[in-house]
Amino acid sequence: MDLLEFEKWALREFGIDLSAYKSNQLHRRIQSLMSRVGANTVDEYVKMLKSDIKQREKFVDFITINVTEFFRNPDIFQELSKILKKELSQNRRPLKVWSAACSTGAEPYSLAMTLNEIAPGLNHKILATDLDKNILEKAKKGEYGETEIKNIKNDYLDKYFSKIDDKYVVDKKLRNMITFKKHDLIIEGYESGFDLIVCRNVVIYFKPEIKDSIYSKFSKSLKQGGFLFVGATESIYNYKEFGFDKSSTFIYKKI
Numbered sequence: 001m002d003l004l005e006f007e008k009w010a011l012r013e014f015g016i017d018l019s020a021y022k023s024n025q026l027h028r029r030i031q032s033l034m035s036r037v038g039a040n041t042v043d044e045y046v047k048m049l050k051s052d053i054k055q056r057e058k059f060v061d062f063i064t065i066n067v068t069e070f071f072r073n074p075d076i077f078q079e080l081s082k083i084l085k086k087e088l089s090q091n092r093r094p095l096k097v098w099s100a101a102c103s104t105g106a107e108p109y110s111l112a113m114t115l116n117e118i119a120p121g122l123n124h125k126i127l128a129t130d131l132d133k134n135i136l137e138k139a140k141k142g143e144y145g146e147t148e149i150k151n152i153k154n155d156y157l158d159k160y161f162s163k164i165d166d167k168y169v170v171d172k173k174l175r176n177m178i179t180f181k182k183h184d185l186i187i188e189g190y191e192s193g194f195d196l197i198v199c200r201n202v203v204i205y206f207k208p209e210i211k212d213s214i215y216s217k218f219s220k221s222l223k224q225g226g227f228l229f230v231g232a233t234e235s236i237y238n239y240k241e242f243g244f245d246k247s248s249t250f251i252y253k254k255i
C-alpha cells in the first residue's frame, strides 16, 4: 500500500478525509509518525492500526493536531471583543455563536467569558464542535491544569472557575451557554443563523479548494452582518468571493 491508498483506507477505517489535507505536509507527517512508532512500511503501519487501540488513538490525535489555548492571540481576541461590544451597543440581543474545531474547549469557554463580560444577562448560545470525540469529552468536562489556564486573567479565574484539588473547573454559568457536538467541517452539513463563527487554526491544514468551500459554507451559515473570526495565520485574501467585508485582519463581516 502507498500513502495515497492509505488515505482511502483511513477514510473507510476512521472516517477522516485525508484527501482534504495538503498532501506533501500530510505525507511527511505520517512518515514521521510511522518512524516514531517503528513501522517500516505503510502495510506494517496499517497492521498496527488494525490491531492496537493505542496506536489508533495516537494516529487520530496526531492527524487532528489539537493544540489550543484560552484567549489564543489575546490582542486579536481583544479586537473581537471591541467589535462585538460595538455591535451589541447598537442592537442589544443574545448572540448565536459557533466555535468550529473547538479542540479541548479553551476557545468556546473564552468566547463565553467574553460575551458574559460585554453583554451579561442575555441568553447567548455557543455551539462548539470538533471532529475528535475524545477531545470533546475533555471539553465538556471543563477541567484544566495550571499550564492550560495561564492566559486567563486572575479576575476571570475567580469569577468563572472553581479550584478543585489541582484543577480549575469551569463554572455552570459558562457551561450552560455551550452545546458540544461532534461535527466534521469537510463531510457534514452546517447549521445556519449564526451571528459569529469562530474557526481558527484548522483550515491551515486543508487544501485551498477545501478551505474555500468551508469559507463559502460559513458565509451561508452566517446571518447578514454576522462575523467570521479566523486564525492568526489564516487571513482570507479572496474574502470578497465569499461575500465578506474586512472588519480587521482576522475578522470578516458578511455583507
Ligand SMILES: C[S@@+](CC[C@H](N)C(=O)[O-])C[C@H]1O[C@@H](n2cnc3c(N)ncnc32)[C@H](O)[C@@H]1O
Pocket (backbone or CB within 6 Å): 064, 065, 066, 067, 068, 069, 072, 100, 101, 102, 103, 104, 107, 129, 130, 131, 132, 135, 183, 184, 185, 186, 187, 199, 200, 201, 202, 231
Ligand atoms: C489546532 S486545533 C485548533 C483549536 C482552536 N480552534 C484554536 O485555535 O485554538 C485544530 C482542531 O481542529 C479539529 N479538526 C481537524 N479536522 C477537522 C474537521 N475536518 N472538522 C472539524 N474539526 C476538525 C481537530 O480535532 C483539532 O481539535
